[in-house]
Ligand SMILES: C[C@@](CO)(OP(=O)(O)O)[C@H](O)COP(=O)(O)OP(=O)(O)OC[C@H]1O[C@@H](n2ccc(N)nc2=O)[C@H](O)[C@@H]1O
């Protein structure tokens with residue numbers, strides 16, 4: 001038996017870190033949405049009681065450190081499953097990029113083994129279990145567009161943004177989410193207007209969305225890597241409607257209404273970065289099991 005799952009990347013249209021919590025995490029308010037850049041996950045049922053992970057990417061571990069492995073292990077342990085699974089990851093999302101590639105792979109495995117092992121868990125139950133793997137996994141279980149609060153595990157679904165283009169550009173460096181949060185000085189941080197972003201999404205107001213993008217973590221990563229600021233500048237000069245770093249970075253995204261201008265931004269960044277993508281904002285909760 002084989003099951004295929006898509007694992008789409010996400011971008012943070014807004015990310016606000018409010019304060020540090022007693023558990024060492026930050027209380028956040030984030031508006032996230034999916035784009036049509038995705039990893040492809042192939043699950044094969046194994047009669048032996050084991051989990052195998054394979055991927056062509058040399059940047060992700062092929063053992064229990066892989067978030068996809070940890071997702072299968074979680075459901076296996078929690079529901080005493082004796083069958084195994086082989087997980088093949090076709091990696092298309094840049095790694096350590098601020099696009100939740102690993103979290104999305106884990107979420108895809110939760111959805112896929114739930115069906116493969118006949119566990120009958122709801123999306124809400126899978127999302128709750130996903131929060132034990134990482135702060136972004138709950139959102140990734142659902143996909144679509146949502147306001148995530150708490151550590152990122154409390155999800156309020158929102159309407160999909162109006163269709164537009166997204167140009168993603170990742171400099172050749174990885175960023176550790178932990179190091180960015182560690183270096184965050186909340187007293188000097190920028191705080192986006194999350195409420196205005198949510199309102200713009202509810203109204204389907206593209207220019208309201210562009211006006212209200214913001215990311216508290218951006219200043220930290222900008223300090224650490226000047227390439228991020230250079231990419232932002234390049235995108236603005238090429239005519240993007242909005243430019244922002246996604247998550248803890250280093251990927252920077254442009255929002256662009258018209259494809260000709262998106263192509264121009266893509267071409268101007270292609271000469272500057274190797275990992276550049278021109279994708280559609282998905283934003284709706286499409287069936288990911290195809
Ligand atoms: C920053 C965001 C924004 O969407 O995305 P990425 O940049 O990773 O894509 C996420 O919140 C990342 O989620 P995720 O990558 O799952 O982080 P986790 O593994 O849960 O946490 C990694 C580390 O980040 C810090 N962390 C994470 C989430 C949070 N609300 N507060 C934190 O302080 C903690 O130090 C934690 O040990």
Ligand SMILES: Nc1ncnc2c1ncn2[C@@H]1O[C@H](COP(=O)(O)OP(=O)(O)O)[C@@H](O)[C@H]1O
Pocket residue numbers: 059060061065066067068089094095096097098099100101102103104105106175177247248249
């Ligand atoms: N399936 C996976 N895909 C990507 N990264 C993974 C995966 N499993 C574990 N990792 C590890 O997680 C870290 C980056 O995770 P990723 O989700 O790509 O970054 P981000 O959280 O910035 O979007 C890297 O250190 C990588 O080695």
